[in-house]
Amino acid sequence: MTDIAVDVSNVSKKFRLYHERNQSLKSAVMRRRVSVHEDFWALQDVSFEVPTGSTFGLIGSNGSGKSTLLKCLSKILYPEKGSITAHGKLAAMLEVGSGFHPELSGRENIYLNGSILGMGRKEIERKFDEIVDFSGVEHFIDQPVKNYSSGMYVRLGFSVAISVEPEILVVDEVLAVGDADFQKKCQRKFEDLRSEGKTVILVSHSMDTVERMCDRAAWLQNGTLRAVGDAAPTIAAYKSSL
Amino acid sequence: MSYIKEVLGARELLSNLVLREVRGQYKRTIFGRLWSLISPLASMLVYTFVFSFVFKVQPAKGNPSGLDVYAVWLLCGLLPWTFFANAVNAGMGSLVVNAGLITKVYFPRLVLPVSSVFSVAYNWGFEMIILVVAIVVVGGFVWPWLPFVVLMMLVLAVFATGVGLLLSIANVYFRDTQYLLGIILQIWMYLTPIVYPVSLVAGQSDRIGGIFGTPITILDIYELNPMLHFVGVFRTLLYDNTWPMVSDVVACIVWALLALVVGAWVFSRKEKRLAELL
Numbered sequence: 003m004t005d006i007a008v009d010v011s012n013v014s015k016k017f018r019l020y021h022e023r024n025q026s027l028k029s030a031v032m033r034r035r036v037s038v039h040e041d042f043w044a045l046q047d048v049s050f051e052v053p054t055g056s057t058f059g060l061i062g063s064n065g066s067g068k069s070t071l072l073k074c075l076s077k078i079l080y081p082e083k084g085s086i087t088a089h090g091k092l093a094a095m096l097e098v099g100s101g102f103h104p105e106l107s108g109r110e111n112i113y114l115n116g117s118i119l120g121m122g123r124k125e126i127e128r129k130f131d132e133i134v135d136f137s138g139v140e141h142f143i144d145q146p147v148k149n150y151s152s153g154m155y156v157r158l159g160f161s162v163a164i165s166v167e168p169e170i171l172v173v174d175e176v177l178a179v180g181d182a183d184f185q186k187k188c189q190r191k192f193e194d195l196r197s198e199g200k201t202v203i204l205v206s207h208s209m210d211t212v213e214r215m216c217d218r219a220a221w222l223q224n225g226t227l228r229a230v231g232d233a234a235p236t237i238a239a240y241k242s243s244l
Numbered sequence: 245m246s247y248i249k250e251v252l253g254a255r256e257l258l259s260n261l262v263l264r265e266v267r268g269q270y271k272r273t274i275f276g277r278l279w280s281l282i283s284p285l286a287s288m289l290v291y292t293f294v295f296s297f298v299f300k301v302q303p304a305k306g307n308p309s310g311l312d313v314y315a316v317w318l319l320c321g322l323l324p325w326t327f328f329a330n331a332v333n334a335g336m337g338s339l340v341v342n343a344g345l346i347t348k349v350y351f352p353r354l355v356l357p358v359s360s361v362f363s364v365a366y367n368w369g370f371e372m373i374i375l376v377v378a379i380v381v382v383g384g385f386v387w388p389w390l391p392f393v394v395l396m397m398l399v400l401a402v403f404a405t406g407v408g409l410l411l412s413i414a415n416v417y418f419r420d421t422q423y424l425l426g427i428i429l430q431i432w433m434y435l436t437p438i439v440y441p442v443s444l445v446a447g448q449s450d451r452i453g454g455i456f457g458t459p460i461t462i463l464d465i466y467e468l469n470p471m472l473h474f475v476g477v478f479r480t481l482l483y484d485n486t487w488p489m490v491s492d493v494v495a496c497i498v499w500a501l502l503a504l505v506v507g508a509w510v511f512s513r514k515e516k517r518l519a520e521l522l
Contacts, residue, residue, distance in 0.1 A: 017520070025417070025418060025419055026418060026419065026420050027418050027420040027424075028420070030418070073519070076350055077350040078346075078347065078348070078349070078350050078519045079519055079520060080516045080517070094349070094350065096348050096349070097348040097349075100344055100345055100348040100349055101344075101345045101349065103264050103267075103268050105267075105268045105271040105272070106264065106267060106268055110263075110264075110267065113260060114260045114261070114263075114264050117256050117257040117260040118257060118260075118345070118349055118351055119349065120257075120351065122256055123256055146271075
């Protein structure tokens with residue numbers, strides 16, 4: 003076991019800002035180009051290490067590159083430069099319930115969503131009761147999910163996602179799902195993960211959440227890393243910059 | 245290598261996605277899965293009326309089966325074609341339809357087009373079973389050729405997957421692809437000997453001879469169409485009840501592998517940028 007769960011080294015991510023984008027053949031041919039764009043660096047040379055077993059917060063204002071970094075961590079986007087190395091199984095929760103089919107039942111969707119998140123059939127079968135139990139939708143598990151309330155929908159999605167049991171969990175502000183009761187449950191789950199020595203990387207705008215949960219933090223501003231280290235001083239530095 | 249390993253590791257995801265399509269497709273309909281049979285049946289009736297009854301197209305009798313039923317002869321070519329057309333269509337749209345998934349979760353993206361081809365193949369399987377029953381009813385002796393039919397169905401599925409992969413990427417860049425494809429498929433169908441026998445084209449081609457003074461005949465160009473070979477093979481097996489020409493089978497396999505290699509190569513190159521492009 004290494005001491006470092008995720009190694010982010012010199013990561014830069016470029017986006018294209020389109021002034022003109024020809025997504026149809028006619029306009030592409032007429033204008034003789036597919037697009038006119040300028041490069042926008044959403045992340046520039048970001049490097050830090052996330053120690054194993056820590057709860058790591060990513061903070062920064064809107065547009066600072068937090069979500070881009072999170073998507074790079076979860077392999078949805080690929081950085082132009084630099085590399086991200088994860089030591090251990092990594093799972094990301096950027097949105098819960100993505101991939102649910104509205105016409106299928108909760109049961110079928112657990113299997114579907116579980117396999118999208120990389121779980122095998124046996125693994126899902128083993129965890130099935132736990133997932134249903136955690137979501138609290140027992141009565142409706144054989145109903146199509148389109149009939150679920152939005153709360154039930156995200157609760158089920160969250161329960162499937164959290165059951166992946168990764169060594170490293172990457173979370174976008176999904177803690178704010180469900181009612182107070184469910185949120186408490188989630189809190190406890192995250193505390194369990196922490197006490198089991200799992201690494202959690204978290205993006206949040208709520209400084210309270212970050213202060214309460216994280217022991218380490220990184221502060222991003224306009225795509226560059228401003229500070230990284232223990233949570234309290236980093237948050238203080240970010241707050242004083244506002 | 246690790247890429248292939250990853251795709252193979254996603255087999256369960258693939259089967260779950262196929263199930264999602266198959267189970268979700270005919271929900272909330274009264275006839276359910278019957279709809280997948282009604283549509284080829286309707287085309288069969290229309291084409292039989294127009295081409296057999298009105299235009300008097302007469303394909304040669306099945307040799308050696310002796311079958312002489314236009315509707316059955318038509319279906320032997322039409323069912324593989326509709327599978328191909330539907331599979332390519334579904335594969336092409338699969339990335340754009342699942343944009344929400346691609347931008348939020350990581351998994352090998354290849355499973356999306358492949359699963360939509362498979363779910364179309366699932367319906368095709370039923371259609372082919374009905375066709376076999378029909379052939380038996382009108383007096384064909386098709387049983388010994390069935391294993392080979394299944395094999396050729398796989399080859400056609402590979403071909404459709406390759407084309408679907410290629411077009412799914414094209415559709416991400418240019419949404420015109422979906423509209424263009426509809427027109428191309430329509431033209432392509434009539435350029436394939438489905439509703440008329442290839443002998444009619446051969447006759448015209450012989451009459452005209454080499455075009456523009458070259459030894460190349462219209463038939464030579466006509467035979468460049470990969471679907472012609474597929475339709476030919478299926479018809480020989482199902483309608484004539486005999487071995488197809490080796491050259492046809494080889495052409496099918498070569499086209500299928502070529503499509504798959506090119507499709508997978510383009511797909512794997514563009515796959516990483518999909519989340520940005522969608």
